[in-house]
Amino acid sequence: QRHSDLLVEQRPVSWEDIGGLAEVKLQLQQAVEWPLKHPQAFTRLGLPRPKGVLLYGPPGCAKTTLVRAAASACHVTFLAINGAQLYSPYVGDSERKIAEVFEQARAGAPCILFIDEIDSVVGRRGAGHGGGGVQERVLSTLLNEMDGIGIRVEDLKRSSEKLLPEGDASVTSSDRPQQEVDNSDVLLVAATNRPDMLDDALLRPGRIDRIIYVPLPDEQSRLSILHIHTRQMTLEGVSLSDIARLTDGFTGADLENLCREVALHALSVDGLDVERLTKRHFIDVLSTLHPSISQGQL
Numbered sequence: 001q002r003h004s005d006l007l008v009e010q011r012p013v014s015w016e017d018i019g020g021l022a023e024v025k026l027q028l029q030q031a032v033e034w035p036l037k038h039p040q041a042f043t044r045l046g047l048p049r050p051k052g053v054l055l056y057g058p059p060g061c062a063k064t065t066l067v068r069a070a071a072s073a074c075h076v077t078f079l080a081i082n083g084a085q086l087y088s089p090y091v092g093d094s095e096r097k098i099a100e101v102f103e104q105a106r107a108g109a110p111c112i113l114f115i116d117e118i119d120s121v122v123g124r125r126g127a128g129h130g131g132g133g134v135q136e137r138v139l140s141t142l143l144n145e146m147d148g149i150g151i152r153v154e155d156l157k158r159s160s161e162k163l164l165p166e167g168d169a170s171v172t173s174s175d176r177p178q179q180e181v182d183n184s185d186v187l188l189v190a191a192t193n194r195p196d197m198l199d200d201a202l203l204r205p206g207r208i209d210r211i212i213y214v215p216l217p218d219e220q221s222r223l224s225i226l227h228i229h230t231r232q233m234t235l236e237g238v239s240l241s242d243i244a245r246l247t248d249g250f251t252g253a254d255l256e257n258l259c260r261e262v263a264l265h266a267l268s269v270d271g272l273d274v275e276r277l278t279k280r281h282f283i284d285v286l287s288t289l290h291p292s293i294s295q296g297q298l
């Protein structure tokens with residue numbers, strides 16, 4: 001049984017497709033690759049395996065791409081969903097979606113379950129979607145799943161056949177049929193731009209207990225990112241080091257966009273048979289682009 005919102009990754013991503021971020025890659029290898037690839041080493045040393053990892057940092061700086069690369073590197077199933085897709089205005093429906101997602105993750109184990117923008121569904125109590133009621137039940141369902149107490153999706157389906165709008169008091173979480181489940185080969189990786197919005201209960205030891213900051217790229221990283229995104233292009237007289245220096249504040253996504261815009265600009269000014277991108281093309285486009293995030297958002 002597959003939930004339609006859930007993305008199952010097929011195309012592998014390599015660590016080499018991600019520029020810079022050497023320290024972050026290493027942290028991810030330790031937190032994600034090691035426990036999934038070498039569980040016996042953890043058992044032998046009596047080390048608990050991390051159940052959850054949080055990546056945080058400004059948007060467009062490769063959080064999602066990093067997790068895809070980690071999944072590809074350890075050849076495990078990669079399931080991804082956006083936190084907002086787990087939200088539903090109907091009683092019990094968000095819990096059912098979470099239960100389904102975890103059930104699918106267990107079926108595909110070993111598995112990385114990636115929840116992007118997790119703050120949109122389990123933000124601090126009272127904030128975000130739908131106010132306290134839904135949020136609290138969604139949070140407790142997610143925590144239960146992480147703690148190894150799942151909800152039987154089959155039973156839930158029967159009980160939520162008639163969807164009641166939120167606020168209906170006739171269903172409480174204690175009505176839900178629960179069972180112990182083995183989540184040891186499911187690693188939850190969550191991403192957010194707003195770690196301050198997450199409920200503390202999610203960040204306790206044994207739940208999401210590894211937190212990794214994914215920063216804006218520095219000049220050296222920008223240069224690597226520019227190399228990656230111009231791999232297919234022929235450059236003439238362009239110093240990517242100069243471009244890296246001129247793009248302070250640009251995210252990886254901004255740099256990818258810059259390269260695309262430069263190619264389009266070259267096509268439009270020099271015609272469809274243009275073969276090389278020149279410094280002029282880069283300078284023209286750079287004068288029109290700005291970093292997508294402002295200092296205040298960092």
Ligand code: ATP
Pocket residue numbers: 017018019020021058059060061062063064065066116191193217225228251252253254256
């Ligand atoms: P969001 O918070 O908006 O979900 P994100 O941090 O998850 O963003 P990604 O979706 O991984 O970022 O990256 C967006 C795009 O930017 C990707 O297509 C990726 O190719 C490019 N990109 C970002 N950072 C890098 C990088 N360090 N190296 C190469 N490409 C990058």
